[in-house]
Amino acid sequence: MMWETVIGLEIHTQLATESKIFSGSSTEFGQSPNTQANAVDLGLPGILPVPNQKAFEYAAMFGMAIGATINQRSTFDRKNYFYPDLPKGYQTTQLFHPIVEHGQVEIRIDDTVRTIGVTRAHLEEDAGKSLHEDFDGMTGIDLNRAGTPLIEIVSEPDMRSAKEAVAYLKKIHAIVRYLGICDGNMAEGSFRCDANVSVRIKGTEAFGNRVEVKNINSFKFVEKAINHEVERQIERIEDGGTVVQETRLYDPDRDETRSMRSKEEANDYRYFPCPDLLPVELSDEFLAQVRERLPELPEAKAKRLIEQFGITDYDAAVVTSDRALAEYFERAAEHSGSGKLAANWVLGAVSQWLNDSDSNIEACPVSAERLGDLIQRISDDTLNSKGAKAVWEAMLTSDASVDELIESLGLKQVTDTGAIEAVVEQVMADNAGQVEAYRAAEPDKQGKMVGFFVGQVMKASGGKANPQAVNQILRSKLGG
Amino acid sequence: MTLSTDQVRHVARLARLAVDDTDVPNIAQKLNGVMELLDTMQALDTQGIEPLTNPLDRTQILRPDEVTEVDQRAHLMANAPAQKDGLFLVPKVID
Numbered sequence: 001m002m003w004e005t006v007i008g009l010e011i012h013t014q015l016a017t018e019s020k021i022f023s024g025s026s027t028e029f030g031q032s033p034n035t036q037a038n039a040v041d042l043g044l045p046g047i048l049p050v051p052n053q054k055a056f057e058y059a060a061m062f063g064m065a066i067g068a069t070i071n072q073r074s075t076f077d078r079k080n081y082f083y084p085d086l087p088k089g090y091q092t093t094q095l096f097h098p099i100v101e102h103g104q105v106e107i108r109i110d111d112t113v114r115t116i117g118v119t120r121a122h123l124e125e126d127a128g129k130s131l132h133e134d135f136d137g138m139t140g141i142d143l144n145r146a147g148t149p150l151i152e153i154v155s156e157p158d159m160r161s162a163k164e165a166v167a168y169l170k171k172i173h174a175i176v177r178y179l180g181i182c183d184g185n186m187a188e189g190s191f192r193c194d195a196n197v198s199v200r201i202k203g204t205e206a207f208g209n210r211v212e213v214k215n216i217n218s219f220k221f222v223e224k225a226i227n228h229e230v231e232r233q234i235e236r237i238e239d240g241g242t243v244v245q246e247t248r249l250y251d252p253d254r255d256e257t258r259s260m261r262s263k264e265e266a267n268d269y270r271y272f273p274c275p276d277l278l279p280v281e282l283s284d285e286f287l288a289q290v291r292e293r294l295p296e297l298p299e300a301k302a303k304r305l306i307e308q309f310g311i312t313d314y315d316a317a318v319v320t321s322d323r324a325l326a327e328y329f330e331r332a333a334e335h336s337g338s339g340k341l342a343a344n345w346v347l348g349a350v351s352q353w354l355n356d357s358d359s360n361i362e363a364c365p366v367s368a369e370r371l372g373d374l375i376q377r378i379s380d381d382t383l384n385s386k387g388a389k390a391v392w393e394a395m396l397t398s399d400a401s402v403d404e405l406i407e408s409l410g411l412k413q414v415t416d417t418g419a420i421e422a423v424v425e426q427v428m429a430d431n432a433g434q435v436e437a438y439r440a441a442e443p444d445k446q447g448k449m450v451g452f453f454v455g456q457v458m459k460a461s462g463g464k465a466n467p468q469a470v471n472q473i474l475r476s477k478l479g480g
Numbered sequence: 481m482t483l484s485t486d487q488v489r490h491v492a493r494l495a496r497l498a499v500d501d502t503d504v505p506n507i508a509q510k511l512n513g514v515m516e517l518l519d520t521m522q523a524l525d526t527q528g529i530e531p532l533t534n535p536l537d538r539t540q541i542l543r544p545d546e547v548t549e550v551d552q553r554a555h556l557m558a559n560a561p562a563q564k565d566g567l568f569l570v571p572k573v574i575d
Contacts, residue, residue, distance in 0.1 A: 024548030054545035140567035278540040
């Protein structure tokens, strides 16, 4: 039986404001518990929320970036449930009239481009944190996060595989990072994702019962958690059972999901309009100002980089996946004068360093300008690719200039044909038998055989000879 | 619409109200009186009328994004029945 997976994502994005959505407390991460929670965040009697204008600006920016409708009039509602890290007993959110509706983004997997609908993006407040480590048999509550502004971005059930879900998540991540409205830090919880997953027989219209998978807080886990859940659902149905509509928690250590029964009873939120907040109206002027400040977005940037630096569609898509990486590339390309080489280095050595060190481009010890210097020395034939790699390695741990490193490592490439000719002649004299075999061979075999001599010459030159020059000289001399 | 005694128990549980079983029929009867009132209002034709989200005919004032509150933990924790390491302590929550 052919199964089809149907996935929708809910992404909670913490907005990078200084203060909270309804109070003047700081939103800074990692501070001492409860030092950034005031009477409003604690939900003490008699408090009144006053919304933060920046949160509306950021939500509008997101809406504009995904071609959505920005509702100039939006309202707040109360979502009622009891949990200790939500001291008011309700979350202030936008159910009935959200600020952003009906947007879309494009995702690309290999050569296929698909459009994923964004149903809505609404403003709401984050909850505090419950710490379940043992505090004398009690639970600890830190309300520093309570009231941090969020936009919850809800997609249409448009994704058909875990891969598409990851591509969509990455796209939204890139957009919020480009806009500068969220730091995108998944480890610190600034960017969180829940997935609604169901399966149905391919070709049928009706959706299967959906399961909400929570706690998938890295790109890697999103794919694993969804694939795991899809398998679980298919197995269940094929064994004659049914999928129960429920909330399940992903456990990355065991790579499995398990039911969160406690959520079932609470799933009756009794929403109603928040009497403490009036409708918010955003003026045409306000929105026009926001639109003016929109930065260049990934697709537009990719298109420009292709035209400006002659890089491939693929290279442009990868470097623009992250704003900081795209800016790094652009500076290196401008500084070196070679977009193609800059793209190769950013996607090669630089990306490898990012992976190995598990950090971001801002932390890279080699600035874009220094990479540009290195690329210049490749372009002007001072370095061959092997030497360039060695200089790069050295640059990661040294502040010395590229030219100083080339000098101290003795990597200056030998392009002097006289010097290379001398080495070639020496190698040919040392390997007279091989030379004879080469000359006796069929022309189509010679191509492979020349590799032996190239290797010997490079070795004899300490890796410094220019490989193209070596090749050229060898072929002419071996030809007799 | 009439509320069953089970619905009354459900609503009480959602609101974390401890309701004695012997009181449930009485509460159901009172709540049904409220429901009847709502039924009367439901009968009105509200087609084309904008929902009222707030009785004040004004729009919300927004504030600039500035940190105006400093640490008041010691003060705000003075009422907490239990605390440790700067955390409020509550009966264990298991999820």
